[in-house]
Amino acid sequence: METPVLRVENLVVEFERRLTRKGFSLRSGTERLRAVNGVSLEIGRGKTLGIVGESGCGKSTLSRAIMRLQAIDAGRIFYGDTEVSAYPAKMPRDLRRKVQMVFQNPYASLNPRQTIYNILSEPLEIHFPQMNAARRRERVAELLELVGLSPDFSARFPHEFSGGQRQRIAIARALATEAELIVCDEPVSALDVSVQAQIISLLKKIREQLGVAYLFIAHDLAVVGDIADEVLVMHRGEIVERGCPDTVYSQPQHAYTRNLLAAVPAI
Ligand SMILES: Nc1ncnc2c1ncn2[C@@H]1O[C@H](COP(=O)(O)OP(=O)(O)OP(=O)(O)O)[C@@H](O)[C@H]1O
Numbered sequence: 610m611e612t613p614v615l616r617v618e619n620l621v622v623e624f625e626r627r628l629t630r631k632g633f634s635l636r637s638g639t640e641r642l643r644a645v646n647g648v649s650l651e652i653g654r655g656k657t658l659g660i661v662g663e664s665g666c667g668k669s670t671l672s673r674a675i676m677r678l679q680a681i682d683a684g685r686i687f688y689g690d691t692e693v694s695a696y697p698a699k700m701p702r703d704l705r706r707k708v709q710m711v712f713q714n715p716y717a718s719l720n721p722r723q724t725i726y727n728i729l730s731e732p733l734e735i736h737f738p739q740m741n742a743a744r745r746r747e748r749v750a751e752l753l754e755l756v757g758l759s760p761d762f763s764a765r766f767p768h769e770f771s772g773g774q775r776q777r778i779a780i781a782r783a784l785a786t787e788a789e790l791i792v793c794d795e796p797v798s799a800l801d802v803s804v805q806a807q808i809i810s811l812l813k814k815i816r817e818q819l820g821v822a823y824l825f826i827a828h829d830l831a832v833v834g835d836i837a838d839e840v841l842v843m844h845r846g847e848i849v850e851r852g853c854p855d856t857v858y859s860q861p862q863h864a865y866t867r868n869l870l871a872a873v874p875a876i
């Protein structure tokens with residue numbers, strides 16, 4: 610069997626929460642909230658794993674832990690064969706290169722003072738220091754074309770682009786490192802519906818072309834069903850159901866999944 614690009618075993622992330630005294634509550638001080646409670650998952654090469662669940666169920670915390678942006682309290686995380694959770698804080702460059710992230714808000718995730726050229730050439734300089742300036746220019750043009758933007762845009766700044774175009778730039782930046790997995794945390798939630806569909810089809814095209822895998826988080830079940838090979842339903846930090854989207858959506862086994870499906874407005 611091929612090694613998955615990502616494997617997570619029994620992951621736990623806790624936050625300290627201050628208890629506020631209300632009425633005659635006997636408890637005070639702090640309590641620990643398990644935002645991620647024993648999550649295990651795997652993503653195969655070129656596959657898309659979707660995660661759905663209501664606000665606050667722990668999706669972003671899970672994705673931040675996978676990106677090593679959030680400390681974990683228990684469990685293990687592997688990129689390929691390498692246990693990245695065994696590294697203390699900063700991972701070696703070659704491991705960081707393999708997993709990249711696209712965030713929900715394309716207005717906040719791109720530095721407004723950098724041109725598109727700088728945004729895309731920076732990861733090239735960091736991860737491919739042997740690449741010369743001419744090749745880097747070529748590569749930036751290739752990346753822009755890959756995400757459906759004109760290479761002529763490279764001298765412009767993020768504010769000159771629409772939300773959908775900015776999300777394309779964020780995807781190009783994730784691809785610059787030749788990542789094997791892109792963690793997308795609500796990548797289309799801030800976009801209007803027609804633009805959402807364009808970004809989803811771009812992600813699918815890139816997946817076919819480059820064989821990149823996605824961890825795709827969204828609260829929109831239809832969007833996840835459209836792109837994911839497998840979907841996990843998350844509830845209060847735990848995975849309560851998993852399977853291929855058609856099966857999970859048509860024959861939900863868990864009461865929480867049935868509630869989630871019932872909450873989708875009928876068209
Ligand atoms: N840095 C933090 N400190 C304390 N609690 C936190 C922190 N980050 C998240 N939490 C709590 O952990 C839980 C999970 O939050 P998380 O952001 O992972 O949810 P989510 O599923 O991404 O929600 P949404 O769909 O709204 O983005 C929530 O109860 C949240 O309040």
Ligand SMILES: [Mg+2]
Pocket residue numbers: 668669670794
């Ligand atoms: Mg979130």
